[in-house]
Amino acid sequence: MSNVGVPIQPRDRRGYFMLPQAPEDAGYYVYGNVGGVPGTGHLAQYAHPNLLSLIFHIEREWQAIDDRKFGIGNISLAEGRKYEHDSHQKGIEMDIRPVRKDKLTGQAARVSRFDATYDRDATIRLLGLFLGHPMVSKVFFNDDKVQQALGGRVRSMRGHDDHIHIEIWERP
Numbered sequence: 009m010s011n012v013g014v015p016i017q018p019r020d021r022r023g024y025f026m027l028p029q030a031p032e033d034a035g036y037y038v039y040g041n042v043g044g045v046p047g048t049g050h051l052a053q054y055a056h057p058n059l060l061s062l063i064f065h066i067e068r069e070w071q072a073i074d075d076r077k078f079g080i081g082n083i084s085l086a087e088g089r090k091y092e093h094d095s096h097q098k099g100i101e102m103d104i105r106p107v108r109k110d111k112l113t114g115q116a117a118r119v120s121r122f123d124a125t126y127d128r129d130a131t132i133r134l135l136g137l138f139l140g141h142p143m144v145s146k147v148f149f150n151d152d153k154v155q156q157a158l159g160g161r162v163r164s165m166r167g168h169d170d171h172i173h174i175e176i177w178e179r180p
């Protein structure tokens with residue numbers, strides 16, 4: 009028996025599926041790890057169905073205006089086990105990377121708001137898409153110009169220079 013063409017999507021006991029690991033035609037790519045171990049990022053990408061819907065919606069909107077992929081990192085571990093984050097246990101929170109000026113993807117594509125490769129305008133457009141969706145409740149990113157451009161709905165939180173924390177309502 010062959011399962012070619014029929015990918016089995018890992019699912020945890022909450023019934024949450026792992027984010028599809030960035031198919032070729034997706035508007036996003038995946039990155040991240042668990043406990044600093046390379047190649048383990050997918051283990052922290054179990055998402056509530058509402059968050060998956062949001063991701064699939066935004067990646068299509070993003071692809072209509074930009075040909076770069078945005079990076080998605082930690083969401084939650086299977087069964088919502090606790091790990092290095094204080095949050096990220098309910099599958100309703102995810103970290104994404106700021107947009108880069110180039111098209112680099114993958115683990116090496118890390119970029120902070122202080123880097124020359126950081127594309128602020130594109131990051132504002134991407135976060136504008138997320139904030140335009142009624143499901144999104146919180147966005148944390150430390151670039152004050154991004155915060156100003158988006159009407160104060162983006163707030164600062166320690167450590168959020170190289171990633172953006174996006175959270176959805178627990179019950180939309």
Ligand SMILES: [Zn+2]
Pocket residue numbers: 093096101102103172173174
């Ligand atoms: Zn986060």
